[in-house]
Amino acid sequence: MIGTGIQFTVLSSGSTGNATIVRNKDAALLIDAGLSAKRIDELMNERDFSGDQLEGILITHEHSDHIRGLGAVARKYKLPIYANEKTWLAMERAVGKITPEQKQVMQTGDFLNFGSLRIESFGISHDAAEPVGYFFRDGEQKLSLATDLGYVSDKVMQSITDSDVLVLEANHDIEMLRMGRYPWNTKRRILSDIGHLSNDTAGEVLSELLTKKLKRTYLAHLSRDHNMMELAKMTVRDAMESRGCFYKDHEFKLCDTYYDRPTPWDALGEA
Numbered sequence: 001m002i003g004t005g006i007q008f009t010v011l012s013s014g015s016t017g018n019a020t021i022v023r024n025k026d027a028a029l030l031i032d033a034g035l036s037a038k039r040i041d042e043l044m045n046e047r048d049f050s051g052d053q054l055e056g057i058l059i060t061h062e063h064s065d066h067i068r069g070l071g072a073v074a075r076k077y078k079l080p081i082y083a084n085e086k087t088w089l090a091m092e093r094a095v096g097k098i099t100p101e102q103k104q105v106m107q108t109g110d111f112l113n114f115g116s117l118r119i120e121s122f123g124i125s126h127d128a129a130e131p132v133g134y135f136f137r138d139g140e141q142k143l144s145l146a147t148d149l150g151y152v153s154d155k156v157m158q159s160i161t162d163s164d165v166l167v168l169e170a171n172h173d174i175e176m177l178r179m180g181r182y183p184w185n186t187k188r189r190i191l192s193d194i195g196h197l198s199n200d201t202a203g204e205v206l207s208e209l210l211t212k213k214l215k216r217t218y219l220a221h222l223s224r225d226h227n228m229m230e231l232a233k234m235t236v237r238d239a240m241e242s243r244g245c246f247y248k249d250h251e252f253k254l255c256d257t258y259y260d261r262p263t264p265w266d267a268l269g270e271a
């Protein structure tokens with residue numbers, strides 16, 4: 001039995017694999033399964049959590065770093081998978097054999113209720129079939145997840161506003177990416193409207209979102225080639241301050257995610 005409200009852990013974040021667990025007293029869900037089933041089990045164990053406790057898996061989009069272990073995890077724990085129709089079309093072969101009941105269509109903008117945990121998806125801009133982010137509500141609490149997006153549309157802003165905690169992409173430092181080893185086409189894709197958010201853009205977005213309600217933001221999907229957590233935090237803070245958005249460390253925090261270990265459980269109700 002867990003305490004009241006929403007809790008979550010980002011099990012792994014980045015282009016080597018993404019997975020997050022969101023839970024409250026009524027349900028626990030895995031968001032993306034972009035590592036092997038074995039690795040996802042290990043990461044869940046590190047947080048004293050077992051796949052038997054999951055109610056289902058929500059998918060943001062079909063890229064392999066989001067679905068690598070999906071079929072195996074769904075089969076092992078007999079879980080339904082929720083994704084929109086275009087994402088299903090794009091990932092069905094990779095998922096492999098599942099029962100018809102495991103294939104659940106959740107169209108973009110739809111919501112699901114698992115007891116007191118309400119989940120809603122919103123469209124994002126990325127080079128996938130129909131990528132989405134999700135937000136979760138339990139009473140007044142709200143957690144939003146927005147990664148793998150080339151830019152933040154008005155719709156995304158609307159969807160993630162009023163969050164208590166946000167998991168937001170800060171993929172790259174623009175200069176490191178420009179100078180880095182990736183081929184030009186890959187750089188162009190990452191910098192495009194269907195690529196990934198830079199540290200600067202994450203800061204710009206946060207400067208518009210910061211209210212008393214927003215307690216912390218986890219910087220996510222950091223590039224191992226073109227970013228470093230301390231640089232990301234500094235750039236985000238600078239971008240916020242250059243827009244007149246100043247905060248005290250006890251009012252708002254930028255938090256780390258990792259590609260190789262899970263974040264501690266975060267309870268939204270806690271300061």
Ligand SMILES: O=c1ccn([C@@H]2O[C@H](COP(=O)(O)O)[C@@H](O)[C@H]2O)c(=O)[nH]1
Pocket residue numbers: 014015016171182186190196221222223224225226
């Ligand atoms: O050789 C590569 C490396 C990465 N990508 C894709 O680029 C983005 C950003 O990757 P980072 O690891 O965060 O730098 C991501 O979508 C990768 O899949 C690539 O296409 N080729």
